[in-house]
Amino acid sequence: MKPMGPIPADFRSKGGALLIGGRKASALVRRAGETPLFVYDFAMAERRIARFRAAFPSIDLHYALKANPFATLVHRIAPLVDGIDVASIGEARAAIDAGMAGFCVSFAGPGKRDAELEFAIHHGLTVNLESEGEAERALAIGARIGVRPRLAVRVNPDFELRGSGMRMGGGAKPFGVDADRVPALVRRIAAEGAEFRGFHIFAGSQSLDAEAIVEAQAATVTLASRLAEEAGVAPPRLNLGGGFGIPYFAGDASLDIERIGAALEAQYHERPAALADTRFNLELGRWLVGEAGVYLTRVVDRKESGGQVFLIVDGGLHHQLAASGNFGTVVRRNYPIAVADRFGAEPEEVVNVCGCLCTPLDRLGDQVSLPRTEVGDLIAIFLAGAYGASASPSAFLGHGPAMEMLV
């Protein structure tokens, strides 16, 4: 038997049936008409937003759309946040379609094409510049189309977020401009008459270490202040990135965001003079929506091989690549899994939960303990709200994409 990660504490059951948004999983599948199905519980995302607001009363909240671009979800989140951060023209359109004002959308990403820059400048988005070359292209496009571009500078900081799942800053990186070259770039932007919008400084993501985040945020504020002083231009906004992780695996514990909020609020209220007129924001994706999503898939076959039990489901890594351990993780570990109609029941056997793809990579649960499970039963795989449906190879092997539903 191998351990699995923790099921988010928000999930309840009724008569042994898993509830999502107060409704039985099996009823949601009937409503959808088929499996596999992603269900997102919007109330869970709302509670996350409320918890953020309580912990960070002076800090703006942006939604990192890349975590989950499902249109229904984005439309519901947009009115509850102060901005949306996008990473492509496709995401920019999704943010605008959701009713977000262009002014509240910022666009980061290391490889923006000219067409993307033109779209962003035309719609008044803030472009987080990733290099001096991109700055020159953006200035030229603004001049050509007669729109004053809104430009922020993404800074590759000279530190990193300790213990983060993905390091976005520190050392040689494809993201942003090395800190020592930032003041000159800010002066250049201002001299060219563009609207300077501030700094984007993102040191890492998927951290569960509150102290490491506090430390990185403190270093971010210090760096932003130093850069603003050296540039001689006040930044209207400091985007401190995100980095808030969620527990995926056995032994992971939830992040103490109240501890982080207390520290960042104190920092904000005692910020250096160079940041006196600067709004701070965090951009969160995974932490807002990751735990709110459940991937529901039905058992198609139950078989034995070499003394082990295999449950073969109608979903797989083509919908939930990360749960198979094939995206951004070196060692495969089990996401939390449950039998939807025997939620909370005592485990009775050790099984492998395999997807329907004809590849040995397609394993969603490796030697996990579950109640007795038969063909036709629904399996729930948790932590499917972020980097799930949109971050998986849905065309692989021709089974097609999963359905998505917000409740």
Place this chain on the structure above:
Amino acid sequence: MKPMGPIPADFRSKGGALLIGGRKASALVRRAGETPLFVYDFAMAERRIARFRAAFPSIDLHYALKANPFATLVHRIAPLVDGIDVASIGEARAAIDAGMAGFCVSFAGPGKRDAELEFAIHHGLTVNLESEGEAERALAIGARIGVRPRLAVRVNPDFELRGSGMRMGGGAKPFGVDADRVPALVRRIAAEGAEFRGFHIFAGSQSLDAEAIVEAQAATVTLASRLAEEAGVAPPRLNLGGGFGIPYFAGDASLDIERIGAALEAQYHERPAALADTRFNLELGRWLVGEAGVYLTRVVDRKESGGQVFLIVDGGLHHQLAASGNFGTVVRRNYPIAVADRFGAEPEEVVNVCGCLCTPLDRLGDQVSLPRTEVGDLIAIFLAGAYGASASPSAFLGHGPAMEMLV
């Protein structure tokens, strides 16, 4: 500097410009209208088929459609092979749309739904049964729709392909039926009046070790003979799977398929009496089309960070996940990469080639040696003909899918 894999020897250049199918890469991009673009050189696939025919004159050739389901390619390959192997209802439709007779299509995959089985039986496909439970469902569906099902048994062999990139058999596996239970299943199929089509025995894939493949094929024939004897039913067909790898990384060498062909031909001609009326086939995907594909992507930015050069391209892991090292590989290594308009030129600098996605996972070339490269240049990433476009998360971050073209 880190090494990269070998560029397939078939590629030529003219005046320093990479040719694909005799045409300049830059001209192909103009024809497509944009980058990123997958180009498949059909003549390379044809030469592979011819080479197979010469080396395996008595053995049938099936195309494993999962390797590359691009419709134009499948339409051109279908008349040149003896069958197509599919892994989903979507792939089954693609094979039939390409003009392949249902009788020449076989369907493997551990999680076939009832609707898939019904489609397969209705169209006369051979269903490679993955379990006793699936056999019962197939028999019931055949009876219900009044069609005699064509059923083969996928065998989980009691050996594995040494040194294969992915182990498909040996030990406890989600694929097929453990060998010791196969004879009873074959008798059950025959007793129920289904058309028994034979065995599918697939021990592993992506092997570059000819001796290991020869050994696995010999063991496969021995096993099939033993199973046929024990079942008392003659198998019309033995599908020996594939397993032929291609060189992706530095130090990899091409597979000696003539060595394998000589051994398998000898085995075929001296096959045991129980297989006297059995046709043998191999199912190949990666080896037929993998080297024929090139992913072309344009440099959007050239920047320096921490003393390193970064070329940011308009493609990325959303199109070519495997080249980023995030699909089925533990250690990230470099696929072969070239600057399309300076093909064969001396390397002048060490660079990182990064995709346009806002994630540190999106690195296509890590510390590779290239000629001097500027914004606007075309980068060619080789070995993109199999498990590329269809096996990548094309929706991730909203940039959209790549174009595909056959030349």
